[in-house]
Amino acid sequence: MKDHELEKIIGALDGKGFSPEAGEPGSHCKELDAIAWMMREEPSLDPPAGFGERVMSRIRAHRPSLWKVLGEALLRPHEVSFHPLNALRSPVSGQECSFYFIMVGVFYAILGVILMVGLHKLGASLVTPGWVRWQPQIALVTAGCMVAIGLYLLKDGKLALRMARIGSLVYLGFALLNGIFVSLEWDVPVSAFMSLLSALIGLPTGFFLIRTIQNCGKRYA
Amino acid sequence: MKQIDEGEIIGRVLGGDREAFAVLVDAYKGPVFSLAFRMTGSTQDADDLTQESFLRAFQSLGRFRAGERFFPWLYTVSLNVIRNHLRKAKALPEGAAGNAVPETSDPSGDAAYAAIGRERGRRLQGYLLRMPVPVREALILRFYEGLSFEDIASVTGDKLSSAKMKVYRGLKKIRVMMEADGFVDDETRS
Numbered sequence: 214m215k216d217h218e219l220e221k222i223i224g225a226l227d228g229k230g231f232s233p234e235a236g237e238p239g240s241h242c243k244e245l246d247a248i249a250w251m252m253r254e255e256p257s258l259d260p261p262a263g264f265g266e267r268v269m270s271r272i273r274a275h276r277p278s279l280w281k282v283l284g285e286a287l288l289r290p291h292e293v294s295f296h297p298l299n300a301l302r303s304p305v306s307g308q309e310c311s312f313y314f315i316m317v318g319v320f321y322a323i324l325g326v327i328l329m330v331g332l333h334k335l336g337a338s339l340v341t342p343g344w345v346r347w348q349p350q351i352a353l354v355t356a357g358c359m360v361a362i363g364l365y366l367l368k369d370g371k372l373a374l375r376m377a378r379i380g381s382l383v384y385l386g387f388a389l390l391n392g393i394f395v396s397l398e399w400d401v402p403v404s405a406f407m408s409l410l411s412a413l414i415g416l417p418t419g420f421f422l423i424r425t426i427q428n429c430g431k432r433y434a
Numbered sequence: 435m436k437q438i439d440e441g442e443i444i445g446r447v448l449g450g451d452r453e454a455f456a457v458l459v460d461a462y463k464g465p466v467f468s469l470a471f472r473m474t475g476s477t478q479d480a481d482d483l484t485q486e487s488f489l490r491a492f493q494s495l496g497r498f499r500a501g502e503r504f505f506p507w508l509y510t511v512s513l514n515v516i517r518n519h520l521r522k523a524k525a526l527p528e529g530a531a532g533n534a535v536p537e538t539s540d541p542s543g544d545a546a547y548a549a550i551g552r553e554r555g556r557r558l559q560g561y562l563l564r565m566p567v568p569v570r571e572a573l574i575l576r577f578y579e580g581l582s583f584e585d586i587a588s589v590t591g592d593k594l595s596s597a598k599m600k601v602y603r604g605l606k607k608i609r610v611m612m613e614a615d616g617f618v619d620d621e622t623r624s
Binding site: 252 | 481
Protein backbone atom coordinates (compact mmCIF):
# COMPACT_ATOMS: atom_id res chain seq x y z
CA MET A 214 0.00 0.00 0.00
CA LYS A 215 1.28 3.45 -0.88
CA ASP A 216 1.84 6.05 1.82
CA HIS A 217 -0.84 8.45 0.56
CA GLU A 218 -3.44 5.67 0.47
CA LEU A 219 -2.61 4.70 4.03
CA GLU A 220 -2.82 8.36 5.07
CA LYS A 221 -6.30 8.58 3.52
CA ILE A 222 -7.56 5.52 5.32
CA ILE A 223 -5.98 6.51 8.64
CA GLY A 224 -7.37 10.02 8.20
CA ALA A 225 -10.83 8.56 7.67
CA LEU A 226 -10.46 6.30 10.71
CA ASP A 227 -9.43 9.32 12.76
CA GLY A 228 -12.65 11.05 11.80
CA LYS A 229 -10.97 13.59 9.50
CA GLY A 230 -12.98 12.30 6.55
CA PHE A 231 -11.82 11.90 3.01
CA SER A 232 -10.63 14.76 0.90
CA PRO A 233 -13.04 15.61 -1.96
CA GLU A 234 -10.60 14.39 -4.62
CA ALA A 235 -10.24 11.06 -2.82
CA GLY A 236 -13.89 10.27 -3.23
CA GLU A 237 -16.18 8.57 -0.75
CA PRO A 238 -14.84 5.86 1.52
CA GLY A 239 -15.62 2.35 0.36
CA SER A 240 -17.45 -0.26 2.41
CA HIS A 241 -14.07 -1.79 3.27
CA CYS A 242 -13.01 1.41 5.00
CA LYS A 243 -16.38 1.83 6.69
CA GLU A 244 -16.02 -1.61 8.22
CA LEU A 245 -12.58 -0.81 9.54
CA ASP A 246 -13.96 2.41 10.94
CA ALA A 247 -16.71 0.47 12.69
CA ILE A 248 -14.18 -1.88 14.28
CA ALA A 249 -12.12 1.10 15.43
CA TRP A 250 -15.29 2.63 16.86
CA MET A 251 -16.08 -0.58 18.78
CA MET A 252 -12.66 -0.56 20.36
CA ARG A 253 -12.92 3.12 21.25
CA GLU A 254 -16.27 2.49 22.87
CA GLU A 255 -14.92 -0.22 25.16
CA PRO A 256 -15.11 0.96 28.76
CA SER A 257 -11.87 1.71 30.53
CA LEU A 258 -10.73 -0.86 33.06
CA ASP A 259 -9.73 -0.24 36.64
CA PRO A 260 -7.34 -2.32 38.70
CA PRO A 261 -8.73 -4.18 41.72
CA ALA A 262 -9.34 -2.30 44.98
CA GLY A 263 -6.25 -1.69 47.09
CA PHE A 264 -3.98 -1.81 44.08
CA GLY A 265 -2.35 1.57 44.78
CA GLU A 266 -1.53 0.59 48.35
CA ARG A 267 0.05 -2.69 47.21
CA VAL A 268 2.28 -0.85 44.75
CA MET A 269 3.29 1.69 47.39
CA SER A 270 4.11 -0.99 49.93
CA ARG A 271 6.48 -2.58 47.39
CA ILE A 272 8.01 0.83 46.69
CA ARG A 273 8.45 1.53 50.40
CA ALA A 274 10.15 -1.84 50.85
CA HIS A 275 12.37 -1.39 47.82
CA ARG A 276 16.08 -1.14 48.71
CA PRO A 277 18.29 -0.68 45.67
CA SER A 278 21.70 -2.36 45.61
CA LEU A 279 24.86 -0.26 45.69
CA TRP A 280 25.59 -1.14 42.06
CA LYS A 281 22.12 -0.09 41.06
CA VAL A 282 22.51 3.27 42.79
CA LEU A 283 25.89 3.78 41.15
CA GLY A 284 24.54 2.79 37.75
CA GLU A 285 21.57 5.12 38.07
CA ALA A 286 23.80 8.02 39.11
CA LEU A 287 26.01 7.48 36.07
CA LEU A 288 23.15 6.92 33.65
CA ARG A 289 21.07 9.81 34.94
CA PRO A 290 21.00 12.46 32.23
CA HIS A 291 22.82 15.65 33.22
CA GLU A 292 22.35 18.74 31.15
CA VAL A 293 25.16 21.22 31.39
CA SER A 294 25.29 24.26 29.18
CA PHE A 295 28.72 25.79 28.94
CA HIS A 296 29.85 29.11 27.50
CA PRO A 297 33.55 29.61 28.23
CA LEU A 298 33.47 33.30 27.22
CA ASN A 299 30.43 34.02 29.40
CA ALA A 300 32.09 32.13 32.24
CA LEU A 301 34.74 34.86 32.31
CA ARG A 302 32.14 37.57 32.81
CA SER A 303 28.96 36.33 34.45
CA PRO A 304 28.10 33.92 37.31
CA VAL A 305 28.27 30.26 36.38
CA SER A 306 26.85 27.14 38.01
CA GLY A 307 28.87 24.59 39.96
CA GLN A 308 28.10 22.04 37.26
CA GLU A 309 29.56 24.26 34.57
CA CYS A 310 32.66 24.88 36.68
CA SER A 311 32.95 21.16 37.24
CA PHE A 312 32.77 20.58 33.49
CA TYR A 313 35.72 22.93 32.84
CA PHE A 314 37.86 21.24 35.48
CA ILE A 315 37.07 17.78 34.17
CA MET A 316 37.86 18.88 30.60
CA VAL A 317 41.24 20.24 31.74
CA GLY A 318 41.78 16.90 33.48
CA VAL A 319 40.97 15.00 30.29
CA PHE A 320 43.37 17.21 28.35
CA TYR A 321 46.22 16.50 30.80
CA ALA A 322 45.47 12.79 30.76
CA ILE A 323 45.87 12.75 26.97
CA LEU A 324 48.98 14.93 27.22
CA GLY A 325 50.44 12.57 29.83
CA VAL A 326 49.98 9.56 27.56
CA ILE A 327 51.50 11.39 24.59
CA LEU A 328 54.50 12.49 26.68
CA MET A 329 54.94 8.99 28.03
CA VAL A 330 55.09 7.50 24.55
CA GLY A 331 57.17 10.40 23.18
CA LEU A 332 59.77 10.35 25.94
CA HIS A 333 60.04 6.60 25.76
CA LYS A 334 61.04 6.87 22.10
CA LEU A 335 63.24 9.89 22.77
CA GLY A 336 65.00 8.04 25.61
CA ALA A 337 66.78 5.81 23.15
CA SER A 338 68.60 8.70 21.51
CA LEU A 339 68.82 11.35 24.27
CA VAL A 340 69.68 11.30 27.92
CA THR A 341 66.83 13.12 29.65
CA PRO A 342 67.31 14.57 33.12
CA GLY A 343 65.17 13.48 36.07
CA TRP A 344 62.69 16.35 36.08
CA VAL A 345 61.96 15.93 32.38
CA ARG A 346 61.48 12.19 32.78
CA TRP A 347 58.78 12.92 35.34
CA GLN A 348 56.72 15.05 32.96
CA PRO A 349 54.27 12.31 31.93
CA GLN A 350 53.59 11.42 35.56
CA ILE A 351 53.19 15.11 36.43
CA ALA A 352 50.65 15.49 33.63
CA LEU A 353 48.73 12.40 34.78
CA VAL A 354 48.70 13.56 38.42
CA THR A 355 47.47 16.98 37.27
CA ALA A 356 44.74 15.20 35.29
CA GLY A 357 43.68 13.21 38.35
CA CYS A 358 43.59 16.30 40.57
CA MET A 359 41.58 18.28 38.03
CA VAL A 360 39.01 15.49 37.61
CA ALA A 361 38.76 15.07 41.39
CA ILE A 362 38.17 18.81 41.86
CA GLY A 363 35.65 18.72 39.01
CA LEU A 364 33.71 15.90 40.64
CA TYR A 365 33.83 17.63 44.01
CA LEU A 366 32.46 20.79 42.37
CA LEU A 367 29.36 18.84 41.36
CA LYS A 368 28.34 19.19 45.00
CA ASP A 369 28.23 22.91 44.30
CA GLY A 370 29.17 23.94 47.84
CA LYS A 371 31.33 26.67 49.28
CA LEU A 372 33.98 24.22 50.48
CA ALA A 373 34.24 22.71 46.99
CA LEU A 374 34.74 26.19 45.57
CA ARG A 375 37.47 26.94 48.10
CA MET A 376 39.23 23.68 47.23
CA ALA A 377 38.92 24.46 43.52
CA ARG A 378 40.35 27.95 44.05
CA ILE A 379 43.35 26.55 45.93
CA GLY A 380 43.76 23.84 43.28
CA SER A 381 43.73 26.43 40.49
CA LEU A 382 46.33 28.61 42.20
CA VAL A 383 48.59 25.62 42.83
CA TYR A 384 48.13 24.57 39.23
CA LEU A 385 48.95 28.04 37.91
CA GLY A 386 52.08 28.33 40.03
CA PHE A 387 53.19 24.81 39.20
CA ALA A 388 52.69 25.30 35.46
CA LEU A 389 54.94 28.37 35.62
CA LEU A 390 57.65 26.69 37.71
CA ASN A 391 57.53 23.51 35.65
CA GLY A 392 58.34 25.46 32.49
CA ILE A 393 61.30 27.11 34.21
CA PHE A 394 62.66 23.85 35.67
CA VAL A 395 62.50 22.05 32.35
CA SER A 396 64.49 24.72 30.54
CA LEU A 397 67.03 24.90 33.39
CA GLU A 398 67.54 21.15 33.68
CA TRP A 399 67.57 20.19 30.06
CA ASP A 400 70.19 21.81 27.96
CA VAL A 401 68.85 20.96 24.53
CA PRO A 402 66.91 23.15 22.06
CA VAL A 403 63.71 21.13 22.56
CA SER A 404 63.61 22.19 26.24
CA ALA A 405 62.77 25.78 25.27
CA PHE A 406 59.87 24.46 23.25
CA MET A 407 58.61 22.37 26.18
CA SER A 408 58.88 25.37 28.54
CA LEU A 409 56.97 27.52 26.14
CA LEU A 410 54.33 24.83 25.70
CA SER A 411 53.95 24.42 29.46
CA ALA A 412 53.54 28.17 29.94
CA LEU A 413 51.23 28.58 26.93
CA ILE A 414 48.93 25.85 28.16
CA GLY A 415 49.21 26.37 31.88
CA LEU A 416 48.92 30.12 32.28
CA PRO A 417 45.75 30.82 30.26
CA THR A 418 44.12 27.65 31.58
CA GLY A 419 44.98 28.56 35.16
CA PHE A 420 43.69 32.11 34.79
CA PHE A 421 40.53 30.84 33.12
CA LEU A 422 39.85 28.36 35.93
CA ILE A 423 40.48 30.98 38.62
CA ARG A 424 38.18 33.46 36.89
CA THR A 425 35.48 30.79 36.49
CA ILE A 426 35.73 29.90 40.16
CA GLN A 427 35.42 33.57 41.07
CA ASN A 428 32.30 33.89 38.95
CA CYS A 429 30.91 30.68 40.40
CA GLY A 430 31.47 32.09 43.90
CA LYS A 431 29.49 35.23 43.04
CA ARG A 432 26.32 33.24 43.48
CA TYR A 433 27.12 32.89 47.16
CA ALA A 434 28.00 36.56 47.62
CA MET B 435 -7.74 12.24 34.97
CA LYS B 436 -6.70 14.77 37.55
CA GLN B 437 -4.35 17.50 36.49
CA ILE B 438 -1.13 17.04 38.42
CA ASP B 439 2.22 18.73 38.26
CA GLU B 440 4.23 15.67 37.24
CA GLY B 441 7.53 17.51 37.13
CA GLU B 442 7.16 18.68 40.70
CA ILE B 443 6.12 15.21 41.93
CA ILE B 444 9.02 13.53 40.13
CA GLY B 445 11.37 16.08 41.65
CA ARG B 446 10.04 15.23 45.11
CA VAL B 447 10.41 11.48 44.52
CA LEU B 448 13.98 11.94 43.27
CA GLY B 449 14.62 14.07 46.32
CA GLY B 450 13.76 11.10 48.53
CA ASP B 451 10.01 11.56 49.14
CA ARG B 452 8.81 8.09 48.10
CA GLU B 453 5.25 8.76 49.21
CA ALA B 454 4.89 11.38 46.48
CA PHE B 455 5.01 8.53 43.94
CA ALA B 456 1.54 7.50 45.16
CA VAL B 457 0.10 10.47 43.25
CA LEU B 458 1.53 9.13 39.99
CA VAL B 459 0.32 5.59 40.78
CA ASP B 460 -3.15 6.89 41.49
CA ALA B 461 -3.26 8.98 38.32
CA TYR B 462 -2.01 6.30 35.92
CA LYS B 463 -2.91 2.93 37.42
CA GLY B 464 -6.09 2.68 35.31
CA PRO B 465 -4.50 3.21 31.87
CA VAL B 466 -1.50 0.99 32.68
CA PHE B 467 -3.70 -1.78 34.05
CA SER B 468 -5.93 -1.49 31.00
CA LEU B 469 -2.91 -1.74 28.69
CA ALA B 470 -1.58 -4.79 30.55
CA PHE B 471 -4.96 -6.49 30.52
CA ARG B 472 -5.55 -5.87 26.80
CA MET B 473 -2.08 -7.19 26.05
CA THR B 474 -2.32 -10.35 28.15
CA GLY B 475 -6.03 -11.09 28.52
CA SER B 476 -5.61 -11.98 32.18
CA THR B 477 -6.56 -9.82 35.16
CA GLN B 478 -4.04 -11.60 37.38
CA ASP B 479 -1.21 -11.00 34.92
CA ALA B 480 -2.40 -7.43 34.38
CA ASP B 481 -2.33 -6.81 38.13
CA ASP B 482 1.19 -8.24 38.48
CA LEU B 483 2.51 -6.48 35.40
CA THR B 484 1.02 -3.13 36.41
CA GLN B 485 2.67 -3.40 39.81
CA GLU B 486 5.93 -4.38 38.15
CA SER B 487 5.64 -1.47 35.70
CA PHE B 488 5.25 1.08 38.49
CA LEU B 489 8.11 -0.45 40.45
CA ARG B 490 10.32 -0.35 37.34
CA ALA B 491 9.26 3.25 36.66
CA PHE B 492 10.16 4.17 40.24
CA GLN B 493 13.58 2.52 39.91
CA SER B 494 14.27 4.22 36.58
CA LEU B 495 12.86 7.62 37.48
CA GLY B 496 16.39 9.03 37.59
CA ARG B 497 16.61 8.49 33.83
CA PHE B 498 13.42 10.44 33.18
CA ARG B 499 14.34 13.66 31.39
CA ALA B 500 12.96 16.91 32.74
CA GLY B 501 10.49 18.43 30.30
CA GLU B 502 9.55 15.05 28.84
CA ARG B 503 5.92 13.94 29.21
CA PHE B 504 5.60 11.33 31.94
CA PHE B 505 2.70 9.38 30.47
CA PRO B 506 4.37 8.18 27.22
CA TRP B 507 7.54 7.42 29.20
CA LEU B 508 5.53 5.31 31.65
CA TYR B 509 3.90 3.52 28.71
CA THR B 510 7.33 2.70 27.29
CA VAL B 511 8.43 1.25 30.63
CA SER B 512 5.18 -0.72 30.94
CA LEU B 513 5.37 -2.06 27.40
CA ASN B 514 8.88 -3.33 28.05
CA VAL B 515 7.67 -5.14 31.18
CA ILE B 516 4.72 -6.60 29.26
CA ARG B 517 6.85 -7.63 26.28
CA ASN B 518 9.27 -9.45 28.58
CA HIS B 519 6.39 -11.23 30.22
CA LEU B 520 4.89 -12.26 26.88
CA ARG B 521 8.29 -13.42 25.65
CA LYS B 522 8.65 -15.63 28.72
CA ALA B 523 5.08 -16.85 28.60
CA LYS B 524 5.40 -17.50 24.82
CA ALA B 525 2.02 -19.07 24.23
CA LEU B 526 -1.10 -18.05 26.05
CA PRO B 527 -2.94 -20.74 27.98
CA GLU B 528 -6.02 -22.09 26.29
CA GLY B 529 -9.15 -20.13 27.02
CA ALA B 530 -7.33 -17.15 28.47
CA ALA B 531 -8.77 -14.95 25.79
CA GLY B 532 -11.45 -12.80 27.24
CA ASN B 533 -12.46 -15.14 30.02
CA ALA B 534 -11.55 -12.73 32.72
CA VAL B 535 -12.67 -9.37 31.44
CA PRO B 536 -12.99 -7.24 34.55
CA GLU B 537 -16.46 -6.00 35.33
CA THR B 538 -17.08 -2.42 34.29
CA SER B 539 -20.04 -0.27 35.10
CA ASP B 540 -22.40 0.38 32.21
CA PRO B 541 -23.21 4.08 32.03
CA SER B 542 -26.54 3.47 30.25
CA GLY B 543 -27.78 1.18 33.02
CA ASP B 544 -29.42 -1.03 30.39
CA ALA B 545 -28.73 -4.70 31.25
CA ALA B 546 -29.32 -5.99 27.70
CA TYR B 547 -27.08 -3.33 26.23
CA ALA B 548 -24.44 -4.13 28.82
CA ALA B 549 -24.59 -7.85 27.96
CA ILE B 550 -24.12 -7.11 24.25
CA GLY B 551 -21.27 -4.80 25.09
CA ARG B 552 -19.61 -7.44 27.25
CA GLU B 553 -19.92 -10.06 24.55
CA ARG B 554 -18.49 -7.67 21.98
CA GLY B 555 -15.66 -6.73 24.32
CA ARG B 556 -14.88 -10.38 25.01
CA ARG B 557 -14.69 -11.17 21.32
CA LEU B 558 -12.55 -8.14 20.53
CA GLN B 559 -10.21 -9.12 23.34
CA GLY B 560 -9.96 -12.60 21.85
CA TYR B 561 -9.09 -11.18 18.42
CA LEU B 562 -6.47 -8.92 19.95
CA LEU B 563 -4.77 -11.83 21.66
CA ARG B 564 -4.50 -13.65 18.35
CA MET B 565 -2.59 -10.72 16.85
CA PRO B 566 1.21 -10.47 16.69
CA VAL B 567 2.41 -8.48 19.72
CA PRO B 568 3.58 -5.36 17.80
CA VAL B 569 0.25 -5.06 15.97
CA ARG B 570 -1.64 -5.67 19.22
CA GLU B 571 0.33 -2.89 20.92
CA ALA B 572 -0.41 -0.43 18.14
CA LEU B 573 -4.16 -1.18 18.14
CA ILE B 574 -4.46 -0.97 21.91
CA LEU B 575 -2.49 2.24 22.18
CA ARG B 576 -4.47 3.85 19.38
CA PHE B 577 -8.04 2.82 20.08
CA TYR B 578 -8.23 1.75 23.72
CA GLU B 579 -5.75 4.20 25.14
CA GLY B 580 -6.38 7.01 22.67
CA LEU B 581 -2.74 7.86 21.93
CA SER B 582 -1.83 9.84 18.85
CA PHE B 583 0.19 8.09 16.14
CA GLU B 584 3.17 10.27 17.06
CA ASP B 585 2.96 9.05 20.66
CA ILE B 586 2.52 5.44 19.54
CA ALA B 587 5.65 5.72 17.40
CA SER B 588 7.54 7.23 20.32
CA VAL B 589 6.35 4.60 22.82
CA THR B 590 6.95 1.59 20.58
CA GLY B 591 10.11 2.92 18.94
CA ASP B 592 8.58 2.63 15.47
CA LYS B 593 8.51 5.08 12.62
CA LEU B 594 5.29 7.04 12.25
CA SER B 595 4.40 5.33 8.97
CA SER B 596 5.12 1.93 10.54
CA ALA B 597 2.80 2.67 13.47
CA LYS B 598 0.04 3.64 11.06
CA MET B 599 0.61 0.56 8.96
CA LYS B 600 0.39 -1.71 12.00
CA VAL B 601 -2.92 -0.15 13.02
CA TYR B 602 -4.29 -0.55 9.54
CA ARG B 603 -3.14 -4.16 9.26
CA GLY B 604 -4.49 -4.91 12.71
CA LEU B 605 -7.94 -3.61 11.80
CA LYS B 606 -7.93 -5.62 8.60
CA LYS B 607 -6.98 -8.78 10.50
CA ILE B 608 -9.77 -8.23 12.99
CA ARG B 609 -12.24 -7.82 10.17
CA VAL B 610 -11.08 -11.09 8.62
CA MET B 611 -11.33 -12.87 11.99
CA MET B 612 -14.80 -11.44 12.60
CA GLU B 613 -15.98 -12.70 9.24
CA ALA B 614 -14.45 -16.12 9.85
CA ASP B 615 -16.20 -16.28 13.22
CA GLY B 616 -19.48 -15.17 11.74
CA PHE B 617 -19.46 -12.31 14.17
CA VAL B 618 -20.38 -9.34 12.08
CA ASP B 619 -21.73 -6.63 14.27
CA ASP B 620 -24.47 -4.44 12.92
CA GLU B 621 -22.23 -1.46 13.35
CA THR B 622 -19.71 -2.85 10.89
CA ARG B 623 -22.34 -2.96 8.20
CA SER B 624 -23.80 0.47 8.81
